[in-house]
Amino acid sequence: MLLQKWLTTLGRYVMLMGKTFSFPERFRMFWKQYVKEMAQLGVNSIGIVLLISFFIGAVICIQMKVNIESPWMPRWVAGYTTREIMLLEFSSSIMCLILAGKVGSNIASELGTMRVTQQIDALDIMGINSACYLILPKILGMLTIMPALVIFSSAMGVVGAYFTAYGMHIITPDDLTLGLQHTFIPWFMWMSIIKSQFFAFIISSVPAFFGYTVEGGSVNVGKASTDAVVSSSVLILFSDVFLTQLLS
Amino acid sequence: MIEVKNLYKSFDGREVLKDISTIFEDGKTNLIIGQSGSGKTVLMKNLVGLFEPTSGQILYDGRDFVRMSKQEKIHMRREMGMIFQSAALFDSLTVLENVMFPLDMFSSMTLRDRQKRAMECLDRVNLVGAEDKFPGEISGGMQKRVAIARAIVMNPKYLFCDEPNSGLDPKTSLVIDDLLHGITQEYDITTIINTHDMNSVMGIGENIIFIYEGHKEWQGVSEDIMGSTNKRLTDFIFASDLLKEMRQAVVTNKTQLR
Numbered sequence: 286m287l288l289q290k291w292l293t294t295l296g297r298y299v300m301l302m303g304k305t306f307s308f309p310e311r312f313r314m315f316w317k318q319y320v321k322e323m324a325q326l327g328v329n330s331i332g333i334v335l336l337i338s339f340f341i342g343a344v345i346c347i348q349m350k351v352n353i354e355s356p357w358m359p360r361w362v363a364g365y366t367t368r369e370i371m372l373l374e375f376s377s378s379i380m381c382l383i384l385a386g387k388v389g390s391n392i393a394s395e396l397g398t399m400r401v402t403q404q405i406d407a408l409d410i411m412g413i414n415s416a417c418y419l420i421l422p423k424i425l426g427m428l429t430i431m432p433a434l435v436i437f438s439s440a441m442g443v444v445g446a447y448f449t450a451y452g453m454h455i456i457t458p459d460d461l462t463l464g465l466q467h468t469f470i471p472w473f474m475w476m477s478i479i480k481s482q483f484f485a486f487i488i489s490s491v492p493a494f495f496g497y498t499v500e501g502g503s504v505n506v507g508k509a510s511t512d513a514v515v516s517s518s519v520l521i522l523f524s525d526v527f528l529t530q531l532l533s
Numbered sequence: 534m535i536e537v538k539n540l541y542k543s544f545d546g547r548e549v550l551k552d553i554s555t556i557f558e559d560g561k562t563n564l565i566i567g568q569s570g571s572g573k574t575v576l577m578k579n580l581v582g583l584f585e586p587t588s589g590q591i592l593y594d595g596r597d598f599v600r601m602s603k604q605e606k607i608h609m610r611r612e613m614g615m616i617f618q619s620a621a622l623f624d625s626l627t628v629l630e631n632v633m634f635p636l637d638m639f640s641s642m643t644l645r646d647r648q649k650r651a652m653e654c655l656d657r658v659n660l661v662g663a664e665d666k667f668p669g670e671i672s673g674g675m676q677k678r679v680a681i682a683r684a685i686v687m688n689p690k691y692l693f694c695d696e697p698n699s700g701l702d703p704k705t706s707l708v709i710d711d712l713l714h715g716i717t718q719e720y721d722i723t724t725i726i727n728t729h730d731m732n733s734v735m736g737i738g739e740n741i742i743f744i745y746e747g748h749k750e751w752q753g754v755s756e757d758i759m760g761s762t763n764k765r766l767t768d769f770i771f772a773s774d775l776l777k778e779m780r781q782a783v784v785t786n787k788t789q790l791r
Contacts, residue, residue: 311638
């Protein structure tokens with residue numbers, strides 16, 4: 286029974302994506318929506334991404350310095366591990382988990398409210414492919430802005446680590462710089478960006494599905510919003526395991 | 534003209550519409566009346582294609598809407614305008630942008646011409662001056678008028694209104710009724726209105742269909758309603774004592790209300 290329900294939901298999701306990925310009726314309107322969504326979902330998230338990345342970068346650096354430091358370890362190890370954690374996991378996976386909460390609930394509640402107030406029906410009656418008009422710009426907007434968010438996050442994590450060196454004197458700036466530069470593999474940056482593209486698709490398409498297909502009133506919109514965040518978070522965690530295995 | 538032939542609609546085996554057959558004529562204000570849950574909204578959603586009928590035909594000037602391909606339906610829908618119960622205006626757009634929206638999507642007019650056409654429609658519904666406001670900043674009656682302006686901006690051949698007076702005071706309801714009736718005659722369009730409002734029934738109903746438990750119980754013009762002997766219709770129409778007395782007066786004195 287549960288499997289049947291899960292498969293039905295998956296089928297409806299695939300059908301909605303089929304409807305979404307079609308050629309926009311009017312490219313001018315699509316472009317307008319695309320730019321708007323990039324600003325609303327991506328640019329408006331830069332603040333929270335930078336804030337969290339700064340503190341996480343600082344905290345990781347402190348934790349590594351305090352807990353890993355031993356006479357057998359090189360002094361640059363704190364900087365090295367901070368870079369690797371930020372680059373490999375935090376800036377792609379954990380940041381996307383955070384965005385799943387912020388962006389996911391935003392998308393699900395916006396589309397859910399449009400559904401229950403018949404705004405989506407109004408689009409359909411006009412002969413507009415409502416899924417393509419509403420969902421496609423969100424997905425493409427998130428896919429476009431996500432690499433920038435990943436890069437900003439990694440960079441801000443490093444700034445946070447330097448804050449512990451210059452502001453709190455936990456580690457010397459030279460040791461930190463040495464660690465940050467030690468055996469840097471550029472592929473890790475690409476890996477982070479590739480992973481984030483998958484997560485960006487999940488963050489935008491799954492909540493869009495829950496919002497677009499909501500039935501009922503405000504209570505159901507709230508439930509759809511919660512379901513969207515939970516489902517996207519679980520899917521990000523699952524796909525993170527497979528993608529890490531695949532790309533490493 | 535819209536012709537409905539033997540229309541049935543079921544949900545999970547439960548028949549909501551049963552053998553509905555009727556004609557909605559051009560240039561007339563057609564009203565669908567009935568109790569809550571009688572199937573009025575389901576009938577309208579079938580007419581505009583939001584629901585797929587279980588069986589039957591819906592002919593738009595002879596073109597069978599039910600059997601049209603997806604692409605043909607999309608083109609057909611561009612000949613329709615719809616006013617929803619909740620107005621269904623786009624929250625993120627201003628009044629002017631809401632009215633311009635169908636033009637932005639489908640017309641090849643220049644921005645200036647689109648704005649001019651949208652302003653003409655706003656003028657028609659007496660809303661000049663509100664074009665820069667957002668839907669959340671205007672009253673329910675004004676929202677309905679914006680929805681009317683948006684529905685007529687593409688010069689539709691068919692106009693559908695789902696309870697346009699719901700939630701409005703009697704005076705504003707009359708304004709909306711007059712607008713809808715005026716627009717119907719002015720543009721010679723087929724207008725179909727779902728309503729509970731007896732003022733609308735008596736005021737603008739040129740062709741009235743009474744739906745009872747999913748089937749067409751009665752059809753006629755507003756002048757016939759007062760003298761109708763259909764018990765279900767009279768029970769619905771004359772639910773209030775005041776209207777019962779009015780009917781009695783009409784029947785006894787053999788006079789007409791209008």
